[in-house]
Amino acid sequence: MILVSRRYKFSASHRLQSFLFSEQENREVFGKCNNPFGHGHNYEIEVSVRGEIDPGSGRVVDLARLDNLVTSTIVERYDHRYLNEELPEFKTEIPTTENLGRQIEKRLAEAWPSSFPGARPALARIRIFETERNMIEVDH
Amino acid sequence: MILVSRRYKFSASHRLQSFLFSEQENREVFGKCNNPFGHGHNYEIEVSVRGEIDPGSGRVVDLARLDNLVTSTIVERYDHRYLNEELPEFKTEIPTTENLGRQIEKRLAEAWPSSFPGARPALARIRIFETERNMIEVDH
Amino acid sequence: MILVSRRYKFSASHRLQSFLFSEQENREVFGKCNNPFGHGHNYEIEVSVRGEIDPGSGRVVDLARLDNLVTSTIVERYDHRYLNEELPEFKTEIPTTENLGRQIEKRLAEAWPSSFPGARPALARIRIFETERNMIEVDH
Amino acid sequence: MILVSRRYKFSASHRLQSFLFSEQENREVFGKCNNPFGHGHNYEIEVSVRGEIDPGSGRVVDLARLDNLVTSTIVERYDHRYLNEELPEFKTEIPTTENLGRQIEKRLAEAWPSSFPGARPALARIRIFETERNMIEVDH
């Protein structure tokens, strides 16, 4: 079994503001990330796929098919968006990198079978790099 | 004469929207960068200073003084801000990387003499990296 | 005047083999780069443009137009090619990074006026990164 | 137990062309990677070793010995080569990054005991970065 990973980029803005906190708690917990007008990042996501090498193509995953899936499901959804205002999933949860990771994992998992029947190859892991210093990782 | 460069980072969001264009022209010229809610970037700026080596310190520029100047004048001004809504200079001009560079150059030039009397060392150049692919450069 | 730079990537293979050298001289001068079947690189090119900020768009250069020009003239020409065998310009000169830089500069300069009449903005500089250690730079 | 990783680079060219596909299928599946003259990459491989810290040297693995093994077995074999034409293992399988990873893992595993008797430390994992966007990973 081999793990194949591929990276995609998008730029978006967000504001960290909890629905369960008071205004003062939000300022204390999130600091300048709670700034009312939001701020932005160049996000980089890494999608990892696990499977066996296909003897015909010599590949674990058809990269064109993976690109289509990730671009239509994730990149076009989040690129150049203000996550809090424009995405229904962030009307009820905070667009932290952790929640963004869980959303991306859930959306790719749902769309996976239509592109890769029988989960061959299988979705294995999502990583998001918010900046060069901060990364989250969700196993599927 | 030696050139000394130092990099600083900040995250901000912006929307590209010209005051001189119609709504349709804005959409045509700026595409998804014209998205009404803005989007964001991890900006990296490089400030370059030119001067002679001071025989006492062996340095061209006192980095602590430079850090104070750039942080108070630039980083604290733009970090975690939605440039269009929160900064007066972008009420009348578009927050493209080019205009941001001109603003940073103007603001550093104005504040320079209070930190570096006689322009020793001299402000030489500003670079802004908006993403890994896009850079602008303004000579002073 | 502001300098705006943008990077593009392509992968290609080449063989360093001089038409003016004997086989033995070629092996001595180019070493393993003279290997008869060629070898490859992930090339990264940086195209720099110099001009004034347009008051309407807030930009020095229309990036969509620049992308069209560089992609059609350079990236599509060299991407996934074996430079020695497939490009007429390298039938008579060696595809070193230096000659590749001169070719790219020449081709962009020729095509420039059709995309940017009156050289506004002007083509300023080409850089090629052959690996992380090796770079060449051609001023226009 | 500690995992120690070390990176090595080489440049090579390849052509993606399946022996099981027709010419037309090869063009459809591999696109420009099926270009008849091949193209190239700067490959970066990461070799990971797992073991306990030796009390004498304070190290998990003797890096000089690891360098000798990886350089003689892998780097000298693939550096500056056209994989399809010059390597017998790619006469019968396609030199995709996946197959290259399997070959590197197999060759290091075979040579390992002569450098590290008793598999102390043990070969743990091979990663190959074909470009900044694409990575494969093979556990041993």
Add this chain to the structure above:
Amino acid sequence: MILVSRRYKFSASHRLQSFLFSEQENREVFGKCNNPFGHGHNYEIEVSVRGEIDPGSGRVVDLARLDNLVTSTIVERYDHRYLNEELPEFKTEIPTTENLGRQIEKRLAEAWPSSFPGARPALARIRIFETERNMIEVDH
């Protein structure tokens, strides 16, 4: 469960010199790393934390608290130090990256409960990048 990673940097110098080896053996095993006056690196460490997303904050770990812990326990201890001469732990063991990793893991593990009671979230992994080519990884 989500893994959250954050990177920190410090600069330090060290000398590789075993207490169990003769002078000649030290020179043979460590080469120029045994140079009597030491040499230095820009170290980058990555601290990874595993846990569930807190419904209030949308986060796995309070980054301000993590920063306080890692900075006070690790960065302030090792930054701008000559590890062999200034740190008691390296009076009796060699400051290789492996031993440095074990020290960092041990010190973070000891201090963890005071910042994160009940190990929520849990310390998961330490990585140290000594240079771009060399990395070690310690699981907790």
Add this chain to the structure above:
Amino acid sequence: MILVSRRYKFSASHRLQSFLFSEQENREVFGKCNNPFGHGHNYEIEVSVRGEIDPGSGRVVDLARLDNLVTSTIVERYDHRYLNEELPEFKTEIPTTENLGRQIEKRLAEAWPSSFPGARPALARIRIFETERNMIEVDH
């Protein structure tokens, strides 16, 4: 004329301590960089050469010859050294990156004619990256 640049790495340690300052002034000016036992960096230097393309080799500079010159003159001199204690030039001046740059420029300029008679190609510029944030540049 084309500019060709090539990067080299070395690891060294230094202490910033002025011979013209009191102990207290040294602590105030240099802070933790004045730490009595020194600290270290992974230095990266970029040597740039300017010249015309040689019609025979298609190159501006013979890279093997440049490597020999820079390695023997600079890398072997400074790699794995404690600059203050082991290099005579830093007995009388502070090993700041600025002074290191001037030393490298002077030493390469002196050795240049023996490798490149008639200064063809010419030494053009030295850059030193002390960390990812700090860079100095000396024109020749």
